[in-house]
Amino acid sequence: MLVSLKRRTALLALIACTGTLLTLPARADLDKIRTLGTLSVAVYDDYLPYSKKAGGITGIDVDVAQALGKKMGLKVSFLPFPAGESLDDDLRNMVWKGHYLGYGPADVMMHVPVDPLLMNQNPQVSIFAPYHTDSVRLVRNIAAIPQFDGIASMAGKKIGVEKISISAMVLLGEENGRYRDDVRIFPTGVEALEKLKAGELDGVLASRSEIESVLRDDPRFEMREVAFQRLPRKGWIAGLAVKKTNPELASALKEAMESLFESGEMLRIFARHGVQIVKP
Known part of the structure; x- marks a missing residue:
């Protein structure tokens, strides 16, 4: 840690001395x-x-x-x-x-x-x-989940979310962690959606813009608004x-x-x- 601090101090000194060299x-x-x-x-x-x-x-x-x-x-x-x-x-x-x-x-x-x-x-x-x-939406594979009656319809299904995101937070905490075993974590929402397109997931909770940009009205999937207690509905x-x-x-x-x-x-x-x- 001390070495790291010394390196950072040296870098700051270099920036101060060189003026516009790095900025x-x-x-x-x-x-x-x-x-x-x-x-x-x-x-x-x-x-x-x-x-x-x-x-x-x-x-x-x-x-x-x-x-x-x-x-x-x-x-x-x-x-x-x-x-x-x-x-x-x-x-x-x-x-x-x-x-x-x-x-x-x-x-x-x-x-x-x-x-x-x-x-x-x-x-x-x-x-x-x-x-x-923008706002959070749930998109599902219609073939895997023909009927959708709220988030309970996703129980036991594989649901993708982005790590360290509001989607992950609300889904992992919903109903005292009921869906934790169903959640699959990905670096980004777009990567989760690509896995959904490839048939490796049953649904994804992501931003509406991410869903629309990746799926482009693909008829195999349906996007829905889902109410979560800790999610602002206005986006x-x-x-x-x-x-x-x-x-x-x-x-x-x-x-x-x-x-x-x-x-x-x-x-x-x-x-x-x-x-x-x-x-x-």
């Missing part, structure tokens, strides 16, 4: 961004169908960011990053301060929950421009975040987002990925 500071002021002609955008590096770094940055959030940049007359550069231990960490690293390893912050971060509690906990950022509401809303001291940038992005909705471009972006947009 490309974000130009958060709108005038400077327009002068440079490029908007830097932070996206999660493994969050399908919204963003994925492997094989070139792709996903819904990537397409939305490109469309926002075009509306603002700017090129877009992406800063993919791994999720931290909390959203507070992500906002600190990617929006208002930057990571201690020298990357970030970006001008704007995609897919930030538009949540009052998160806003109160992070006064250094502005969270705005809600563009999609969660995704928006944008910028540094609090940049209201001009926030205003320009909000205007561009509204234009994407008015023109129908947001609908088309989501449709390309097989997802039905739910405007907040």
